[in-house]
Amino acid sequence: MDTRFSDEITGRPGGETITRCYQCGTCASSCPVAKLDSRFNxxxxxxxxxxxxxxxxxxxxxxWLCCSCYNCQERCPQKVEIAxxxxAIRNIAFKKGYIPKIYSEFASALTTEGRIGKVSKFVENKRAGVGLPTLQPTGIEALEKIFAATGFSKLSQKKEETQ
Ligand code: SF4
Ligand code: SF4
Structure with missing residues (x-):
């Protein structure tokens, strides 16, 4: 147990309102993901x-299961900014090296192709079939600047080393 965890969250952009929660449950009953997956509340x-x-x-x-629909946030009587x-919590998790594989793959594809998904052979063939050109990596230079400025490159690298 870490009693300073809520302070760590409130100290981050977006996390400021967590201590307003009085556990009414309106967010859980408004959440489409909670309806589909019992792991999420x-x-x-x-x-x-x-x-x-x-x-x-x-x-x-x-x-990692929240789909950012903001239903909860619209309805919370305490104006807790849940999403x-x-x-904010995901950012803390990411810095600690907790990141689901799918997000590592998105990051890897972004750094090499400028897209979160690699273009599959199937898509390439479909494009060729209708006369479209092969998709090339795009915007890498701009993305590299953003990754360097935000520290994203170092964090992704650290994550890859621990995998
Ligand atoms: S709706 Fe707001 S006050 Fe109610 S449990 Fe969710 S976050 Fe807490
Ligand atoms: S923003 Fe996330 S937590 Fe809130 S209702 Fe949508 S899926 Fe649920």
């Missing part, structure tokens, strides 16, 4: 974070 994420269950929150899948809090 935004009220629970807030509760465990406030209780200092840092490792459980950072190392688990739930924080933004989840982003």
């Amino acid at each position: 935004p009220r629970e994420i807030i509760k465990l974070s406030l209780l200092g269950e840092k490792e459980e929150i950072l190392s688990g899948d739930p924080i 933004d809090i989840i982003y």
Whole structure:
């Protein structure tokens, strides 16, 4: 248990409102992901974070399941910015090296192709079949500047080394 975890969250952009939560459950009952997947419950994420269950929150899948629809945030009677809090927690998790494989793959494709998905052979063949040119990497130079300025390159590299 880490009693400073909620301070760490409130200290990040988007995480400021977490301590307003009084656990009414409106967010959970408004959430389309919670309806489909029992692992996900935004009220629970807030509760465990406030209780200092840092490792459980950072190392688990739930924080990555939010689809950022903002239903919860629109309806919270306490104006808790739940989706933004989840982003803040994801950023903490990412810095600690907890990142789902799919996001590592997005990052890798972004750095090499300028897209979050590599162009498959199937797509290439379909494009060729209708006379479209082969897709080339795009915007790499601009992306490299953004990655360097935000520290993203170092974090992705650190993650690859630990995999
Ligand atoms: S709706 Fe707001 S106050 Fe209610 S549990 Fe969710 S975050 Fe907390
Ligand atoms: S923003 Fe995330 S937590 Fe909120 S309702 Fe949508 S999926 Fe659920």
